[in-house]
Amino acid sequence: MSLRLDAVSVFRAGRAIVNDVSLECVPGGITAFCGANGAGKTTALKVLVGALKPDKGRALLSNQLIDEIPGGELARRRAAVPQHPLLAFPFRVHEVVEMGRTPHFGRVTPADDAEAVLGAIQSMGLSELADRDYLTLSGGERQRVMIARALAQVWFSPEEGGARWLLLDEPTSALDLKHQLALMTLLKKLANEGWGVVCVLHDLQLIKRHADQAAMFKGGQLASVGAPQDELTAERVADIFDLDAPYDLI
Amino acid sequence: MILLKKATWAFLLSVVAVSVSPAAAQDRIVSVGGDVTEIIYALGLGDAVVATDSTSVYPAAATQTPKVGYLRQLSAEGVLSLEPDLIVISGAAGPPVVIDQLRDSGVKILETEAAYTLDSILKKVDRIADLLSVREAGAELRDRIEADSRRMAERVERLGLSPEILFFVTLRNGAPRAAGTETAAHGVIELLGGVNSFAGHTGYKALSLEAAVAADPDIILVMSHHAERLGGADAVKAHPAISLTSAANEGRIVLVDPVTVMQFSPRTPSAVADLAETIASRADKEL
Amino acid sequence: MSDAVALHQGRERRAKLVLISCACAAVALAILGVVIGPLQIAPIDLAKILIHQLGLTSASVSEVKSGVILNLRIPRVVLACAVGASLGVAGAAMQGFFRNPLADPSLIGVSFGGALAAVAVIVLGGAFFGSANALLGPFFLPISAFAGSLSVVLIIYRVSTIDGRVIVATMLLAGVAANALAISGIGYLTFLADDTQLRDLTFWTLGTLGGATWSRVLPAVALMLTAIAGMLTLARPMNCLLLGEGDAVALGVDVERVKRRAALLTALGVGAATAVCGVISFVGLVVPHLVRLMTGPDHRYVLPGSALLGAALVLAADLIARLAVTPAELPLGVVTAALGAPFFFWLLVKDKRREALG
Numbered sequence: 001m002s003l004r005l006d007a008v009s010v011f012r013a014g015r016a017i018v019n020d021v022s023l024e025c026v027p028g029g030i031t032a033f034c035g036a037n038g039a040g041k042t043t044a045l046k047v048l049v050g051a052l053k054p055d056k057g058r059a060l061l062s063n064q065l066i067d068e069i070p071g072g073e074l075a076r077r078r079a080a081v082p083q084h085p086l087l088a089f090p091f092r093v094h095e096v097v098e099m100g101r102t103p104h105f106g107r108v109t110p111a112d113d114a115e116a117v118l119g120a121i122q123s124m125g126l127s128e129l130a131d132r133d134y135l136t137l138s139g140g141e142r143q144r145v146m147i148a149r150a151l152a153q154v155w156f157s158p159e160e161g162g163a164r165w166l167l168l169d170e171p172t173s174a175l176d177l178k179h180q181l182a183l184m185t186l187l188k189k190l191a192n193e194g195w196g197v198v199c200v201l202h203d204l205q206l207i208k209r210h211a212d213q214a215a216m217f218k219g220g221q222l223a224s225v226g227a228p229q230d231e232l233t234a235e236r237v238a239d240i241f242d243l244d245a246p247y248d249l250i
Numbered sequence: 251m252i253l254l255k256k257a258t259w260a261f262l263l264s265v266v267a268v269s270v271s272p273a274a275a276q277d278r279i280v281s282v283g284g285d286v287t288e289i290i291y292a293l294g295l296g297d298a299v300v301a302t303d304s305t306s307v308y309p310a311a312a313t314q315t316p317k318v319g320y321l322r323q324l325s326a327e328g329v330l331s332l333e334p335d336l337i338v339i340s341g342a343a344g345p346p347v348v349i350d351q352l353r354d355s356g357v358k359i360l361e362t363e364a365a366y367t368l369d370s371i372l373k374k375v376d377r378i379a380d381l382l383s384v385r386e387a388g389a390e391l392r393d394r395i396e397a398d399s400r401r402m403a404e405r406v407e408r409l410g411l412s413p414e415i416l417f418f419v420t421l422r423n424g425a426p427r428a429a430g431t432e433t434a435a436h437g438v439i440e441l442l443g444g445v446n447s448f449a450g451h452t453g454y455k456a457l458s459l460e461a462a463v464a465a466d467p468d469i470i471l472v473m474s475h476h477a478e479r480l481g482g483a484d485a486v487k488a489h490p491a492i493s494l495t496s497a498a499n500e501g502r503i504v505l506v507d508p509v510t511v512m513q514f515s516p517r518t519p520s521a522v523a524d525l526a527e528t529i530a531s532r533a534d535k536e537l
Numbered sequence: 538m539s540d541a542v543a544l545h546q547g548r549e550r551r552a553k554l555v556l557i558s559c560a561c562a563a564v565a566l567a568i569l570g571v572v573i574g575p576l577q578i579a580p581i582d583l584a585k586i587l588i589h590q591l592g593l594t595s596a597s598v599s600e601v602k603s604g605v606i607l608n609l610r611i612p613r614v615v616l617a618c619a620v621g622a623s624l625g626v627a628g629a630a631m632q633g634f635f636r637n638p639l640a641d642p643s644l645i646g647v648s649f650g651g652a653l654a655a656v657a658v659i660v661l662g663g664a665f666f667g668s669a670n671a672l673l674g675p676f677f678l679p680i681s682a683f684a685g686s687l688s689v690v691l692i693i694y695r696v697s698t699i700d701g702r703v704i705v706a707t708m709l710l711a712g713v714a715a716n717a718l719a720i721s722g723i724g725y726l727t728f729l730a731d732d733t734q735l736r737d738l739t740f741w742t743l744g745t746l747g748g749a750t751w752s753r754v755l756p757a758v759a760l761m762l763t764a765i766a767g768m769l770t771l772a773r774p775m776n777c778l779l780l781g782e783g784d785a786v787a788l789g790v791d792v793e794r795v796k797r798r799a800a801l802l803t804a805l806g807v808g809a810a811t812a813v814c815g816v817i818s819f820v821g822l823v824v825p826h827l828v829r830l831m832t833g834p835d836h837r838y839v840l841p842g843s844a845l846l847g848a849a850l851v852l853a854a855d856l857i858a859r860l861a862v863t864p865a866e867l868p869l870g871v872v873t874a875a876l877g878a879p880f881f882f883w884l885l886v887k888d889k890r891r892e893a894l895g
Binding site for chain 1: 548636637638702773774776777779780781783784786787788789790791829833834835
């Protein structure tokens, strides 16, 4: 049932940007990737998504090699939201969310698709914006639309069985405080319903408050994994981020 | 006796002409190419011409007809829309696929060769006169061309031993194009008994300014309408490439009228004769 | 729930209406293209010609008139439809492929790449490509143009992407370079060409449908239809591709395969069109834009809409080309560029304004 990295390394220009990382994420909780810029968080997440093939080691979903799971099936079991959305065409918000239903094309009824799209839109508080042109939205609104798209993608339990996974790269980076909290609350609720959630987060406060597991990256390696309370001590934070003095989270 | 014979012939011919020309007069002819248009008018069949192309500028009547465009960019239906009974096409016409379309259209079509010799002019006259059943007028035209050709040969003889000739077809924007082989301009050089300095190339090709100087031809010919665009013969002489040649310094730059000289039409021998005359007078004066 | 469904259905209904209207326009213009021409042919004669062609009556109309209809106008209209549809869909696919609404086959050098290959085949002809020519017969020219177009697509994509993101300015500048290179290549071949071939070459840079004969039209149309049909099947994955390649992968799209297909099919459609009628610019830019304005950017509507509107636009432009200066004819490329270039300016100004606002 878990999503797992097994001794994974990724090389770029001869340098290991992810170095021998082993990590297990389980459904029912939020795993947060934490670390300085360039520590390998996003790359590790991409390996979990299946968008990047590790140069060494294995990435596994429920003990199945992610590379070997057909693209469509994988897409029905996990959804991902990248850091920088690239969409440059004037789709309406509901149409963008509807694209999340692509892997289900021909497999479910249009009514199911509509239900998933509507549910995702409501969950992200986008009902008012549903008919707006995506390109006219603010950065934060766009981020919420992309998350809603990912939600719509795995709105129902996958026909292949197993948990639903959400993999998010800095989902709160453009959100205001209210929407940050709303998102984390939603992710928590989904985790409690049995979803697996993995996200790269820069805001240590959010990790401390909402995550169930913190994976601390440093220089491409996984320095440690544990409960946020244990990982985010003043000394550990100073070590991970190369600070000169211990840093206390309030 | 001789008179009588002549009269008989004239009578017989006129009977033939009368019996044939009505048929010819009913024809609707689309004539494509300045040379064939000129021949058709010279044969007295101008009334049958319903359209010509943009290169048909002589005689004046031909300019009054509807125009089917530039002879190398014809439109098949455009030509056919004039409902011709006969299409006469110069060898230079195109594009090839449109010529194919016209061939397949079911309309009678006469294609002349794209050749640049005196014989080719006579052959065009013969073929058109034959097809349009105006042999008498054809013979007359032929006689005239042959007479002009003899006059031309005399004039050309005066030029003496084969001069080297460079023929510029354009001089615009400092990028002159000279005539290589397989061009009307090359044909003109041959009629003048000259040697083409640019014979190593086929078609009209850009010639570097230095190469023009290095070739140092005895005579430089320039198309008159391009010369006019530059500002006349003096401007041509002052052109950086040309001013350095001995031909320029010694005044042997001669302008050539593209229509009379270069279309290889009935007027060509006479025009070339005049051209030879001009060249000869320049040479006499300077040498 | 009913809200979203209603929204969805509203736009879908509108998009379908747009497709039907475009189809009607294309059919009407195609009929017009057969009926109207420099040569006046009465409708009754036209009917007689067509009925005779079906083998129902004996001929009663002049050979010339029936020749004009059957061997000049109908192949020309067929070619106009195929070329317009092909360029329209290729433009839409290219904009999706580059994730940018300014991509256009003629703007970024794909058309001229095809033209260069076609010119090379004509000029160098037997000497270089003898055996391939013998093998491929009438398909040789369009397939060569396809190869030329494909090379340009691949080069431009290589040059203008960083980590799967297209840098628009680089793409357009690379297009300028590709066009310049192809035109210089055509210029060089023109230098090599003899006079007869030269007459063929003028035709490449300013496209025309005047060379439509059945023997040239049919192989090219077959290739264009293949390309169009192939591109229409890419609608859904191309929608996902617009989100970015990472997102498309996450949505289960085999991005590499979709990109490969889009590049191949675009090059095939543009190359085959260029091989029969030269470079016809701006159709691939204008048509998908107009369709998107009417249906929204969903490729399920943009692709078929671009095919239909592209056919309609080229048919209309060709009518203008044929009738404006009868009995002579304008090059079609002149008409489409005259319509398209101002539109391109408008797009740039509109984008600039949006950037200023955003």
